[in-house]
Amino acid sequence: MALGIRTDRRPSMAQTLWDSSVGKKTVMAVSGLIMLLYLVVHMIGNLKIFFGPGEFDHYAHWLRVVGEPFMHYGWTLWLVRVVLIAAVVAHAVSAYQLSRRDLKARPTKYVHKKRRASYATRTMRWGGIILGLFLVWHLLDLTTGTVHPGFRPGHPYQNVVDTFSTWYGNVIYLVAMLALGLHVRHGFWSAAQSLGVGSRTRDRLLKTTANVLALVLTVGFVSVPVAVMTEVVS
Numbered sequence: 672m673a674l675g676i677r678t679d680r681r682p683s684m685a686q687t688l689w690d691s692s693v694g695k696k697t698v699m700a701v702s703g704l705i706m707l708l709y710l711v712v713h714m715i716g717n718l719k720i721f722f723g724p725g726e727f728d729h730y731a732h733w734l735r736v737v738g739e740p741f742m743h744y745g746w747t748l749w750l751v752r753v754v755l756i757a758a759v760v761a762h763a764v765s766a767y768q769l770s771r772r773d774l775k776a777r778p779t780k781y782v783h784k785k786r787r788a789s790y791a792t793r794t795m796r797w798g799g800i801i802l803g804l805f806l807v808w809h810l811l812d813l814t815t816g817t818v819h820p821g822f823r824p825g826h827p828y829q830n831v832v833d834t835f836s837t838w839y840g841n842v843i844y845l846v847a848m849l850a851l852g853l854h855v856r857h858g859f860w861s862a863a864q865s866l867g868v869g870s871r872t873r874d875r876l877l878k879t880t881a882n883v884l885a886l887v888l889t890v891g892f893v894s895v896p897v898a899v900m901t902e903v904v905s
Contacts, residue, residue, distance in 0.1 A: 700862035724828035798854040805847035835899035852889035
């Protein structure tokens with residue numbers, strides 16, 4: 672009698688975690704916090720534009736040589752980019768799969784009575800889409816210069832001023848930054864709950880922190896195009 676050989680394997684702990692809603696929410700929370708940290712640093716760097724073209728261009732150059740001589744030219748910047756791309760993809764995939772899972776979990780016989788998504792949920796979904804589209808445009812505008820007429824490699828200060836000297840550049844950026852503020856406000860709170868940080872004693876502090884972060888990031892990023900429009904930066 673031939674012995675049967677079992678070829679099925681038990682899923683790994685990582686796969687089991689990823690397949691669960693809790694696991695996907697955890698991935699969303701961690702990837703979201705990575706992007707939030709980057710946004711804070713990126714905003715601080717953007718504010719250097721108020722110190723003039725020399726300071727801003729020097730900062731942009733420093734981003735490419737940081738870590739030398741241990742790291743080759745541009746390697747540290749690319750390492751940061753790879754981590755960010757991984758965080759964005761993980762965040763987006765988790766959000767999409769959780770949304771699809773939520774829709775499938777609703778009983779079809781109650782479709783006509785389907786409860787409308789909460790304000791926070793709608794804000795997160797549409798905000799995420801807006802920010803995803805903005806990210807593509809932003810890279811094509813100020814990194815590759817593909818959609819930026821007159822783009823000058825190695826002159827980031829002038830490129831930023833050129834972008835915010837156009838009405839469409841300002842509209843796209845301002846709408847995206849308002850979406851970012853709302854996304855951070857709800858996302859930080861959700862991340863805290865997913866990671867088990869929230870509690871009755873901490874809820875007020877977490878909500879205040881979320882509001883402050885959203886406000887600071889929105890004002891910080893928006894201040895650059897406003898400064899160009901008002902010729903404070905030119």
